[in-house]
Structure formats: C-alpha cells, structure tokens
Amino acid sequence: MWCSDDELDSWSTNRVLYSDFYDLCSFSHCLPLAIKQHLQTFKDDVSLHAKSSPLMKKKNGHRSSMVSGAFWQSKNAYMAARTDVWFIIQCYNTMLCVIFTDPTQLDEIVARWVADAHLRTCLYSSEHIADVLRKQALDISKVTYYKNMAHEELWFDCAQKLTLVIQQIIEFAKAVPGFRKFSQDDQIVLLKAGSFELAVLRMTRYYDVNQNCVVYGDALLPMEAFLTTETVEMKLVNNVFEFAKTIAELKLTDTELGLYSALVLLQADRPGLRGTEEIAKLNEAVGRSLCLELDKTHRYPVKGDVSVYAFLLAKMPALRELSMLHQEALSKFKRAAPHLQFSDLHKEIFNVDS
Structure with a gap:
C-alpha cells in the first residue's frame, strides 16, 4: 500500500520519524499503563518491520538507519521510502488515536x-x-x-x-x-x-x-x-x-x-x-x-x-x-x-x- 503525497508532506513537516517512537519509549515510565502496552506493541511492530526494511542497512555487523536529515532532503528518497513511511505513519497514528481518545490524558x-x-x-x-x-x-x-x-x-x-x-x-x-x-x-x-x-x-x-x-x-x-x-x-x-x-x-x-x-x-x-x-x-x-x-x-x-x-x-x-x-x-x-x-x-x- 502507498501513502499519498499529502501524507508524506505532513509526515515530513512534522518530522515524526522512527526516533519519535524511541523518544517516547524512553519516557514510557511517565505514561499510563494502557498506553504503555499499546506503545510497546507498536514499538515491537516497528522494530520487526525495520529489520526487513530497505531503509535499514548493515554497518560493521549492526543495522543502522538511513532515515537521517540528508536522506529525507531528497524527493527521490521520499518516493523510494513510501511503503516504509506509510507503515510508520499507521502505527504512529493508531497510537495517537489511543492517546487522543481522552484529551486530558494527553x-x-x-x-x-x-x-x-x-x-x-x-x-x-x-x-x-x-x-x-x-x-x-x-x-x-x-x-x-x-x-x-x-x-x-x-x-x-x-x-x-x-x-x-x-x-x-x-x-x-x-x-x-x-x-x-x-x-x-x-x-x-x-x-x-x-x-x-x-x-x-x-x-x-x-x-x-x-x-x-x-x-x-x-x-x-x-x-x-x-x-x-x-x-x-x-x-x-x-x-x-x-x-x-x-x-x-x-x-x-x-x-x-x-x-x-x-x-x-x-x-x-x-x-x-x-x-x-x-x-x-x-x-x-x-x-x-x-x-x-x-x-x-x-x-x-x-x-x-x-x-x-x-x-x-x-x-x-x-x-x-x-x-x-x-x-x-x-x-x-x-x-x-x-x-x-x-x-x-x-x-x-x-x-x-x-
């Protein structure tokens, strides 16, 4: 499945990349239990997907992300990464839906x-x-x-x-x-x-x-x-x-x-x-x-x-x-x-x- 140009532009503008999941995970002890559980599920999904993603490459035996500032500046890179970005967007949006169900929770x-x-x-x-x-x-x-x-x-x-x-x-x-x-x-x-x-x-x-x-x-x-x-x-x-x-x-x-x-x-x-x-x-x-x-x-x-x-x-x-x-x-x-x-x-x- 592909994501639209609007979704890509929105994603790029807000700079919500892989790192956002791990930023949030590092503060997971601050979150309510229900959201912790959802967050861990999405983190596992993203990690599993990332292992097979062309956006990840092996370097010195370890996987490292190509999702960096220079990478995202290229429109061609945007087009090549559509599938991966779409997956991350869906996980992120689903997690946000859980959080935004109750505004006071956010x-x-x-x-x-x-x-x-x-x-x-x-x-x-x-x-x-x-x-x-x-x-x-x-x-x-x-x-x-x-x-x-x-x-x-x-x-x-x-x-x-x-x-x-x-x-x-x-x-x-x-x-x-x-x-x-x-x-x-x-x-x-x-x-x-x-x-x-x-x-x-x-x-x-x-x-x-x-x-x-x-x-x-x-x-x-x-x-x-x-x-x-x-x-x-x-x-x-x-x-x-x-x-x-x-x-x-x-x-x-x-x-x-x-x-x-x-x-x-x-x-x-x-x-x-x-x-x-x-x-x-x-x-x-x-x-x-x-x-x-x-x-x-x-x-x-x-x-x-x-x-x-x-x-x-x-x-x-x-x-x-x-x-x-x-x-x-x-x-x-x-x-x-x-x-x-x-x-x-x-x-x-x-x-x-x-």
Whole structure:
C-alpha cells in the first residue's frame, strides 16, 4: 500500500520519524499503563518491520538507519521510502488515536514527561532542600564573609554557580518533548533568551519564605549578602529576591514548576525565531498541562478572582525584565573588569563580549 503525497508532506513537516517512537519509549515510565502496552506493541511492530526494511542497512555487523536529515532532503528518497513511511505513519497514528481518545490524558502525559525532565535536571531534590532549610540556621559569619567579599570575587562566584544551573537547564530543555524537533538555531535562541529566567525560577526552590533567605552553596543567605554599591546590581538583586519570594509563596509542586519553566522557555515571540508556529503549539500544549496540574492543587484564586495560572502568566514579563536587568548589570561589570574571564558556556549564553 502507498501513502499519498499529502501524507508524506505532513509526515515530513512534522518530522515524526522512527526516533519519535524511541523518544517516547524512553519516557514510557511517565505514561499510563494502557498506553504503555499499546506503545510497546507498536514499538515491537516497528522494530520487526525495520529489520526487513530497505531503509535499514548493515554497518560493521549492526543495522543502522538511513532515515537521517540528508536522506529525507531528497524527493527521490521520499518516493523510494513510501511503503516504509506509510507503515510508520499507521502505527504512529493508531497510537495517537489511543492517546487522543481522552484529551486530558494527553495533557497528563505532557505533565509527567516535563516533570520527569525537570526532576532529573535539578541539582538537588525538593526533599533535600527542605531538609537543608530545616537544619540550616542563618549563620552571621557566613553572611559577613559574603558581604566582605571583593566585588569581582562575588561576581565570579555567582557566575560559576549560575553556569552549573544553566548546564542543567540546557539538559532540561533537550528533554522537553518536541524541543529537539526545532531547528538548531531556534533551540539556541530559546536557550539564550530563557536561561536566566529559568535560573530564577529554579532559585525559588531554594528560597525560605520564613527567613527571606536563599540556600547558596552550603550557606543560608539573605539578600543583603549579595548587595553591592553599584545601582543596577542592587536593583537586580532586590528584584530577583522579590520575584523568588512571590513564586515560592505559591508552593508550586515540582511538576508545576517544571511545566511553568517549560512555558517560559517556549515563548514564540522571542526575537530571531523562525519556527514560531511549532513553538507556539508546543507552548499551548504545555499551558494546558499546567492548568490541569494547578486545578489539582491550587484551585483557589491568589488575589480576588485571579487564578494561579493567570497569576503565573502575568509574572512572565517580570521575568523578562529581570533577564534584561541581568544583561545590563553583566555588561557594565565586564566593561569595568574586562580581564575577568567567565566560563565558555556563560559567555556563549549571555554573549556580552561580542
């Protein structure tokens, strides 16, 4: 049986290839049992079909897929692969029919998938942080140590810790379903624009609303420990702490914070993006999943009749302002201390030297 040109074009546009099955299978522990069973059946069918497929060739005794970017760019290759593509489409569509029978089930899958990505890429678990906050008291000697730290030394220390968080954020983004399907250029744009914003969101996990302090390394520090005499830096520190406190007070679950982070990351209006339609669709799916999760734990409005979801959306412009303020403070600092070199990743993400 052959598939139509429309089916091939749709298949090509969405880039749903063999890898999608195995991407989904790698997160099968996030799926409801019924879908796990269907998914395994389709995975077995696809594997069996692939063994006899002309799209698979033996290399050094092992089978390797010819279904790569260069392969799919050729229209002749499309025509030659009709039968194989049709088979994969049918399996994939059948699986999706199972999932889409109940739309909320798909939202739940996205939520579990993103939550898994978030938890796997956090430096410390919520339980560990809670334990540290219970046992850790405000140590005045450590506060004094950071307050007396040289300006350049404080910047360097903060940049090192921020870089560690950004490494985890990059891994998180790569694990968000659909993110790796975007062009490499769009992935880079989203990460450069959103990394600091997601770092601030992750900071909320370390914030103690009772003491107005944050876990920083092995210390519990108040805002005053990070203040300098530079006006922009003071504003940045103050606004970051204020934002972190606001979000921490909501007591979001790890799943909700992960989904909110993905929602912030997947903003289709970031300057320089090309695949805005794809990004907007994924953003919408993540938003639905976040709503579903918030309905379970945050049914009551925050202020008046403002839902927690609406409140979180309203906070997103403030995150962008924090990112721009950080960029301004960093640029000003680099002009004053051009000899100080941060990590390559830090320089690539924040790009103040270009």
